[in-house]
Amino acid sequence: MATQATEQTGASLSEHYAAVRRLSLAIAAPLSDADATIQPMPDASPAKWHLAHTSWFFETFLLRDHLPGYRLHDERWAYLFNSYYDGEGDRHARPRRGMLSRPSLDQVRAYRAAVDAAMAAAIGDLPAELVTLGLNHEQQHQELMLMDLLATFAENPLAPALWDSGPRPTAALPPPARWLEGRDGPVEIGHAGAGFAFDCERPRHPVLLPPHALADRLVTNAEWLEFIADGGYTDPLLWLSDGWAWVREHSIEAPLYWRADEAGWTRFGLDGLQPLGVAEPVCHISYYEADAFARWAGARLPTEAEWEAAAESGDPRSGNQLDSAGAVRPTGAGGWFGDAWTWTASAFLPYPGFRPAGGAVGEYNGKFMCSQMVLRGGSCATPRGHLRASYRNFFYPHQRWMFAGLRLARDP
């Protein structure tokens, strides 16, 4: 409701703008300049880069393009903070983003403040749709920032916690998953109507679903331990060919951030190194692992259409999502949204009749429609209010630094 409101009136758009921008700063609050500078791998970016890039988006596509007379905060920074918009000119090589100690975190914060001041003054005169796009873009980077910070701190042998999570209650193991019969026959998926959605969620269109059932919850760490104990990581017949090659090349034996010591399994998170919570949903797995687990379990992954048809009955603002800065982690509250993204069996491809958004900002989802798989439902690191049942996330099958888990499906 709030989101919809902000899309209709300048006043509440201002408030929404301020709230979203504030959350980014809150996430970065405990960071040192050095913390915010590190790039742990080419797929990830420094926190400072996220803070600056999201501001560059507003500065470029709103202030520069729509506010006559606006002067750039620093002309040289477009080169540094453009992500991949070829239409916006050359840019710093992605794998070298971690080489930038200058500008400092404080300078980036000052950049944000300057952009925010200009936005606040002008927001009533700026195209609301584009502002909303910028805010959704920033929310995506909030989740990316959390993922990348986790990857950064996981590199440190001292295993520092970004946030203290306080005492973690021992959760009871959930009962065995139940199978929910899915809708079959023609159903509509995708986004329609006035509210915001990314271009890749459109157009809404009919698909035919086969008879199927979906598990009523995500797979847990306890179930994953069974998979490991049963030799899941050592039996090639469970794996896709690419997946098995990946397992062997990287000596994969457990989800990312799991560590084995004498006392058993621990997992590293934004709350530091903690005992593995067996009742929690499994997280930080690749598509290969999700697919292998499903095969081992005699099931399969849901398609994105099956998932969406079921999740339309849920509340996208419910579940374990990101409300404020702090040690996010999957807890397994259940429902269709939050905790961990659900790998689907669907490749990220255009919907029938897909049209990229117009202008430079259209150089976006469409260019990634190849070799990636769709994930649905958001995670504990997704800002609450950002999701929809039609929301499509996408990653390469081998990636696992995002908060990704799985939910089983099966044919009748």
Place this chain on the structure above:
Amino acid sequence: MATQATEQTGASLSEHYAAVRRLSLAIAAPLSDADATIQPMPDASPAKWHLAHTSWFFETFLLRDHLPGYRLHDERWAYLFNSYYDGEGDRHARPRRGMLSRPSLDQVRAYRAAVDAAMAAAIGDLPAELVTLGLNHEQQHQELMLMDLLATFAENPLAPALWDSGPRPTAALPPPARWLEGRDGPVEIGHAGAGFAFDCERPRHPVLLPPHALADRLVTNAEWLEFIADGGYTDPLLWLSDGWAWVREHSIEAPLYWRADEAGWTRFGLDGLQPLGVAEPVCHISYYEADAFARWAGARLPTEAEWEAAAESGDPRSGNQLDSAGAVRPTGAGGWFGDAWTWTASAFLPYPGFRPAGGAVGEYNGKFMCSQMVLRGGSCATPRGHLRASYRNFFYPHQRWMFAGLRLARDP
């Protein structure tokens, strides 16, 4: 018709077996031992390996498993000629297949003769379905063998021709492509019924097609030259993100096997180095290139369902396909089948309700259902009789040593 016949009676199965096996030898006839030993890249295999591996398939899954008392031709060869069946034990590393000068081509021919003699004697007692699978498997390797030989000879600065193609008549440029309105609404795709099909073509199932149109022919080299002249390979906005990275990393400027010299473009083929035939369908392009061309042309690639719905009206035995050994090349006779595989916009994924074939031979199509795109329609290198409208081929988006081209589609 013939295929169907061979699936029903032992007698004609024998004939079909003999014919298919003969064609493999005919393809290899002009090869020296050395020609047949080279592996030009990890994706490809030596011709000798194809000849042996297809025989290993019959020896293992038919003779060994179904003929009591059968003794292996050479016990050590399973290690050499198993392709990827993990259920069949360890095997020689794929990228080292070109290291095997022994066994020689003559020894491999003797292996084939021994297997064929045993098969001929026993074929009436063997499961016909599995024999038919082995023959279809061998036909796939016939096309692979032609692809791999082309890749091999293309490595040789002397540009040797495997076959002399004789004089090539100058073909007239085809008229501009016309748009054929496609079927929309619910249509069925996939294979059903008694005839042979691979597991990935099943089950036949309904899909909903959007309104769309398909070009009445493949894209030609003349059209591709326009794409090049218009800067197609230098404009990042035309390309998928992965595709643009691939273009830059490998300095791609034209389809594979095209060469520029003072006199203009030539292309290398199994008939050696020849002037580029502008009326011919473009061939040896990657998915990235096909997709970029379609975007440049203001169109898109067809989905596999759109293609199949249209191609069901065609005759899978028609068009420019492989009838006998000789210098295959695309000529552009038109129709839905032959000349060059059509890249589709569809990822290679399981159909709803997909079940892998039973037994060791089921470790096959299913394990490749990740990160590959579907191609349809066969090529000049596909043995005539091997295709169906439901036939699904698949390659990674960057690969282009297969005979692959494109046909445009568009939304209304």
Place this chain on the structure above:
Amino acid sequence: MATQATEQTGASLSEHYAAVRRLSLAIAAPLSDADATIQPMPDASPAKWHLAHTSWFFETFLLRDHLPGYRLHDERWAYLFNSYYDGEGDRHARPRRGMLSRPSLDQVRAYRAAVDAAMAAAIGDLPAELVTLGLNHEQQHQELMLMDLLATFAENPLAPALWDSGPRPTAALPPPARWLEGRDGPVEIGHAGAGFAFDCERPRHPVLLPPHALADRLVTNAEWLEFIADGGYTDPLLWLSDGWAWVREHSIEAPLYWRADEAGWTRFGLDGLQPLGVAEPVCHISYYEADAFARWAGARLPTEAEWEAAAESGDPRSGNQLDSAGAVRPTGAGGWFGDAWTWTASAFLPYPGFRPAGGAVGEYNGKFMCSQMVLRGGSCATPRGHLRASYRNFFYPHQRWMFAGLRLARDP
């Protein structure tokens, strides 16, 4: 003289200790936490790491090993700050040193202060020879820190200057180099006597020098520009085979840190981006480049023995060396010491009768005696007081982030 004094009395050893340790902090003074955290390439280390590692050396080999009851500042840090002493246990992977935002620069400074306090209190009771080794070790890391900071800032498209060098006077081009006749016949090289020297400088031993001459100064940037203009980087006949492969693989066209723009050549340094000083000695070249230049010039590189025999007449404390923190750069004052290390034609190999130093600290120079070339004479980044005529530095032939240049030699 001062060095010798500090080796004899506890009092002046304290002063020397304090002075050396102070210089490290002075070099790091202008650094932000982020500046000090970045590792620009696997060969280099973060400034913070240098500051901590040199302290770890004193803490480990002096305080821990020789001060009963000493408690480690942080037991977990040995893992982080051990460089390569296998005898001291496992350690953090070298290429991941840039992943450590924690401990912070301030925490590392506190570590230094704690170690220094303990050292100050105990220095009279500690083995002076080992303290002196630690100080020489720290001086080496001071030069490395400057090299690594230059590599770090060179990665930043904003080209930040670490120090402002003030106005740079235009230097007059030096006259053509004159040839100084070298000593031939038996000469002694290497270190003997009581003063400090690294194990690889010992034992002093006789060698036979052929008749030869040495240039009276280093090669200048003006002379290097002639080499470039004459096609030096494009003629394979000038290059070692490995060197030519390196030139082609990395598209080498000029010394490291040189940049061409419309206005001509600039070079990046610790004083930022500056016009190339043609009178300055060329710097940041690889052995391959030095060797190719010498061949182009009809000369050769000196052997280390030729160089040492000549340099024994010089004052190792003279020339352009590091006196205090600030923007070091080669200026070309002349003489045998300072400005830029001289690549020699000698491989870094043990002298006859070489014995590594005893104990864990002996796991040092000897293990690098393979595939590296000797450099002599120090540079503008070498702390004054650290050098001797017998001093041997060594790098791989392709490396060039150190302050390395060349001096020509020739046969009669």
Place this chain on the structure above:
Amino acid sequence: MATQATEQTGASLSEHYAAVRRLSLAIAAPLSDADATIQPMPDASPAKWHLAHTSWFFETFLLRDHLPGYRLHDERWAYLFNSYYDGEGDRHARPRRGMLSRPSLDQVRAYRAAVDAAMAAAIGDLPAELVTLGLNHEQQHQELMLMDLLATFAENPLAPALWDSGPRPTAALPPPARWLEGRDGPVEIGHAGAGFAFDCERPRHPVLLPPHALADRLVTNAEWLEFIADGGYTDPLLWLSDGWAWVREHSIEAPLYWRADEAGWTRFGLDGLQPLGVAEPVCHISYYEADAFARWAGARLPTEAEWEAAAESGDPRSGNQLDSAGAVRPTGAGGWFGDAWTWTASAFLPYPGFRPAGGAVGEYNGKFMCSQMVLRGGSCATPRGHLRASYRNFFYPHQRWMFAGLRLARDP
């Protein structure tokens, strides 16, 4: 004596020419076209390439350059068979030499015959020195051909033997090595006088040798087994830094071509897979391994000067060297020459006053004088008559497909 004779009279030069050229063909006699086509790794070349390249050398530098009116056998072949002479134009990429099934082995033999016929007719009018260089060059390639064939057959899981070595008598373990006191003080090394030598062996010059002793024989496999049993491959303190990185990256646990099975160690050779002969000299080790063994044994490797000063007393035609085609292998007959090349502690660098040979053929030894170590004494695969005490071979420290072993040295 024969060699010297052939350098003086046209008649015996003809005979020498014929004999050397014959041996190359004899080595290749048992090869199939496919055997002769495989390139097992970028460092190695196909046998066919060796046969053609050595002929290209005579055709180019003798027939083309010195025989007016000579027409090239095939103008396109220079591109294929030039090794690395940049002065001779572009050439086929070295790592793709294994892609050439055409020309065939028979065509290459015909090329040899044509070159030989032209050489035989013209030899009296050709510069004898250059012919002799060509023959020495061919002898080098004879040893390389044997090394590369061994590497080729070692890739084949069937472990084919190129030659049957017949029954191998069980050799008695040699007595412990005795230390021979070496010459110290000034000695002369290098080649002087009229006989043939490579440019890198010149000029003969004095060096000062320290007091030292050399073992009277090569290290045996029995001694190497002790090194392994004592954890030689697992103790980093025994290894050079580069060596230890190499051991870990490649999981090195034994010399190349050693294989462990239930029955113990075997080694693969040109005579196939055979039980490890403990009395034989260890062979196929890297410099890193030789150096680590010497350190483990409390000794060191000899310098090339120490070795040469001692070996001048030996007969370079004695020992286990290559007399005719057949299964070469180290046997340990003793002496300074043959069996296995001796890794020395000397880098391959120019002698004082070194001048490369004139003309295109001078683009040779000099360009490799970087990062390689000298080996001395020849091996069982070196054609008898090719060696001298001053002969310098050189390889990179990690290479081990050549027949290389070690002999210990020590300081007094």
